[in-house]
Amino acid sequence: MAGDKKTKQGNKREAGYDTGNKRFKYIILLFIILLSASGFFLILYGGARYGPASTHDSVAYMYASESLVSGKGLVYFGYDSPFVQWPPLYPLVLSAVNLLINLLNGFLDCNLLHAAGYLNGLAFSLIIFFAGYWLLKGTGSPVISICGSIAVLASIPLTYVSRFVWSEPLFILLLLLFMINLDNYIYRLSLKALVGCIIFAALAFLTRYVGATLIITGCILLIARKGKLINKIVETLIFGFFSSLPAALWMTRNYLLINTLTGGRSPARDSFPDNFTSTFKQLASWFVPGHAESAFHLMLLLALLISVLTVIKNRLIRENPVEKEKAARQEMNGDLAYKIAIPLVFALVYISYLVVSASLVAFDSINDRLLSPAFVPFTMGVFFLLYSFMRAKNGDENGKIRAVLTKSLFIVFFLVWLTYPSSEIVASTLYVHEKGAGILASEWWANSAVIEYVKKIPGGIKIYSNFPDAIYIHTGKKAGYTPKKEGLDLYGLDRFKKIIENEGNAYIAWFDGNAPIDIYDIEELKEHFAMEEIEKLPGGMICKITGLRGFYNEYGE
Structure with missing residues (x-):
């Protein structure tokens, strides 16, 4: 017992709890909450003068919610036809907001457009919080959790989509909660966590049709986890069936109404090579200025290679009795290999799905909006991967010195990198505050x-x-x-x-x-x-x- 207690204390020190008590963890959580609140006010400030940005999709969501509240069902804007182009969850959420506005009409001076801006600001702040929470829980490292939260706050694609009345912020929040629950299930095999996976994957699929990628990711990782094959097959079938059932019912409704599952789709305008090239060009723009794209692509390939090697290494450790016992003594706060694999597998599945789909059917060109759900998983995977190199093993004094040096170098590198996205976000936020976010929220439209x-x-x-x-x-x-x-x-x-x-x-x-x-x-x-x-x-x-x-x-x- 004494040995176990000593090991647990050592694990806490290894994980980064330098004070040796829970108070330090709560201080870090409080700091993450403050960063989350900063994200909320950042989005609100951008839309303070002209309101949140809106496009045709935004109007379609709001009109569908208003038609539902008025008793007409979900109706598509512009043609008075059934709403089938998107799944129903975001309009349903807006309908609930609309009902609340009507209920508090005498107390609130707010319309649905501005309320949707608050809703997306809240979703953005929750994304920042849960990203930091997952990193803190999974690594115990204040450096990793705080820097990860700041990286999400300084996300170019997330701040962009959160300024619009779009479903992406809600989708990304559900995606993050799905990944956290999947991590909990693989580590603990908890029924509660599996139910959480099913719920959040189903809700994401009901938010955007591309939510099918969560189900694909979940099935891949549930089959790939360690355990008896029959058990893995059963849990994968249960997860796949129940998480896809609500969206399947919705698409059945669409087919019965207008003989189409997801609305009319035209043939693709862009080829696969064009979509592939534009995807990586867009991804690079999130992290480095335009002149450094080649360096980003090299770093991306290196990160993927290291991730694969890390997963293989941990797989071999589990199969080697000697190394398994050694790893147990040096516990890694859960299976770090899966913490790396879960977000990176999703990012790979999502981007592949997007590129292939854009090459088959026509929709908007691949841009920040369409790629934005890949940012948080990619960032989480990279930060878990960085932690695997920065952590020091128990009893290894040289390792502790290397860990301190590695953390110091990482912090310097992170602060230098942060100047790029933060300057972009500050400039864009000031611009949209003064001129509007463009599209339908701008001076030109207001004065037309x-x-x-x-x-x-x-x-x-x-x-x-x-x-x-x-x-x-x-x-x-x-x-x-x-x-x-x-x-x-x-x-x-x-x-x-x-x-x-x-x-x-x-x-x-x-x-x-x-x-x-x-x-x-x-x-x-x-x-x-x-x-x-x-x-x-x-x-x-x-x-x-x-x-x-x-x-x-x-x-x-």
């Missing part, structure tokens, strides 16, 4: 003459536009897209003609600039509808559809 005209259009009149989401954000009025040239019939010209035929006149609020190329513009609409120009404005024009073109007009006879 077309927007001002739309505000004066009487209620009850149908409005269509090439940017109906901007109208919705800046006027609160519902607007729709002009018909799409290809895709599902729900969004096409024939359905639009029926709407005009049944409901009569409609306004077209058209903005100059880069309109979506897949919708009918003013000149193309004139071939099918009787239209008159109401007013030419700076930055756009207002037209009115008075009906369908007659047969003779349509064919020029």
Whole structure:
């Protein structure tokens, strides 16, 4: 017993508890909480003047939540069709926020857009906290946990996506909680942890369809862990079935409604080599300036190689009785190899899934938004890997000296590296505070003459536009897209003609600039509808559809 007690005390010293008591751990946790709070206020400050940034996706989420609260179900913005393009969790969360706003209407001066900004700020702060908590719990090292938390706070992609009313912050938070529970399960084989894995993987899949990568990652690591094969197969099947069931039910609902699982998808515009190159170029921009991309790629390959070797080494140690006993005496605060493997396997699965998907179907070019879920896993894996080199073994005095030197060098290197992302974030935060975050939250949209005209259009009149989401954000009025040239019939010209035929006149609020190329513009609409120009404005024009073109007009006879 005395020997066990001595070993535990040694483990605590090895793990980094220099004071030898829990008070030190609570001080570190308090510091991590302060860093988390800093992240919350960083996001709020950026949107203090113009509100959180928004895009078409943002408006689709908010409109679906409002349609649900009004009793119409989840409806897709712009075409009044079933909401199928994304899973339902984020609109459901916004619906709950919307109900709370309505309930506290007399006490809160807040709309859904601004409330969503607070929600994403909260998600960002929780990501910082749980990242630091996992590092502290897994290593016991104040240096690793604090630096890891700061690295997440100074994350270029995370601060970017958290400024927008997007589902990514919620998805990344669920991903992080999934990885923590998976780590707990592999280490302790706790039923509670397995249930946690199932819940957070299922919720992530209900947030974004790419959440399937969590289930793939979980299945790979559950099968790969040490244990009896039959037990691993059973737990993998249980995990895979229950974590994918809610999303499977949602996609079944989509298919029954409009004969598609995840909405209409067009063929890819970019090739696999193009997507592969742009992915690594984007990843490099998070960590190093543009002129140092080659160095980043070399460091990335080196980190992956060392990670694989570390996992193999720990696997061999477990299979060697002598080394196994030695490792038990030098306990590593859980299986460090899996702490490295879990986030890095996910990052590899996610990036591979993204590159392949982008090469098969068309969606936004691979950018900070799409890649952002890979940042936290990649960062966690690297910090766990660094700890494996920085830790000192019990009774090894030379090792302790090396550990001190390694930590000192790491801190210097970390502070030098931190100047790049922190300067980028400070500059971008000041810019979005003064000018808006761009897209729909900017001075240009707020001062648009077309927007001002739309505000004066009487209620009850149908409005269509090439940017109906901007109208919705800046006027609160519902607007729709002009018909799409290809895709599902729900969004096409024939359905639009029926709407005009049944409901009569409609306004077209058209903005100059880069309109979506897949919708009918003013000149193309004139071939099918009787239209008159109401007013030419700076930055756009207002037209009115008075009906369908007659047969003779349509064919020029």
